[in-house]
Amino acid sequence: MGLIAYLDSVKARDPAPRSRLEILTYPGVWALGFHRIAHALYRWRLFLLARMVNHLSRFLTAIDIHPGARIGRNLFIDHGFVVIGETSEIGDNVTIYQGATLGGTNPTSGVGGKRHPTIGNDVVVSLGAAILGPIRVGDGARIGANAVVTRDVAPGATMVGIPARPVPVPAEDRQQFTPYGAPCSERFDPVTQRVELLKCEMEELRARLEAFAREEAARQAAAGRGEAA
Numbered sequence: 463m464g465l466i467a468y469l470d471s472v473k474a475r476d477p478a479p480r481s482r483l484e485i486l487t488y489p490g491v492w493a494l495g496f497h498r499i500a501h502a503l504y505r506w507r508l509f510l511l512a513r514m515v516n517h518l519s520r521f522l523t524a525i526d527i528h529p530g531a532r533i534g535r536n537l538f539i540d541h542g543f544v545v546i547g548e549t550s551e552i553g554d555n556v557t558i559y560q561g562a563t564l565g566g567t568n569p570t571s572g573v574g575g576k577r578h579p580t581i582g583n584d585v586v587v588s589l590g591a592a593i594l595g596p597i598r599v600g601d602g603a604r605i606g607a608n609a610v611v612t613r614d615v616a617p618g619a620t621m622v623g624i625p626a627r628p629v630p631v632p633a634e635d636r637q638q639f640t641p642y643g644a645p646c647s648e649r650f651d652p653v654t655q656r657v658e659l660l661k662c663e664m665e666e667l668r669a670r671l672e673a674f675a676r677e678e679a680a681r682q683a684a685a686g687r688g689e690a691a
Contacts, residue, residue: 489523490539504529547578559589
């Protein structure tokens with residue numbers, strides 16, 4: 463019953479398969495199965511055996527999940543070339559697309575040895591995205607294609623760009639599963655987002671220059687009054 467529920471959860475997020483048996487051929491399903499075995503061996507401190515299962519899984523599926531990673535229910539990895547680090551924690555009903563990385567940072571800068579991110583429930587991580595360091599991605603968040611996330615993400619936020627920043631999403635888009643994490647519109651194109659971010663930075667610099675000019679004018683006026691006195 464648990465396997466059937468898992469396969470149905472995958473089918474709900476992927477319109478391609480015609481049957482549950484077809485889903486059983488997915489590399490992401492096999493990678494998750496191998497990881498369950500490797501993680502059990504890891505918890506039993508059979509680290510070498512866990513690594514051997516991990517290497518076999520990576521060879522067969524092109525998905526690298528460290529045996530130490532903790533993964534909840536119904537993880538769906540769509541296609542391969544995904545990397546999930548040792549201290550990663552993944553909640554329930556998470557979807558990860560090809561090329562995504564849950565990467566680590568220097569262990570001396572982590573919290574209690576944790577170097578990798580914690581992913582909440584119902585999160586979508588799009589293709590090529592990188593979530594780096596011991597940060598938290600809140601429930602229902604969406605990480606856009608090729609985004610690089612290095613700071614905590616609020617629940618329900620949609621993140622795009624390098625570095626990733628939140629963008630507004632219509633309420634109706636939040637109420638349904640969106641493949642690849644963000645609606646397919648120009649507002650979510652990485653190039654467009656980069657231009658918008660540059661505009662914001664220019665406005666911020668202009669405001670700072672205006673504030674500096676006002677402060678300098680006030681300082682010179684005060685100096686002039688002092689000389690006159």
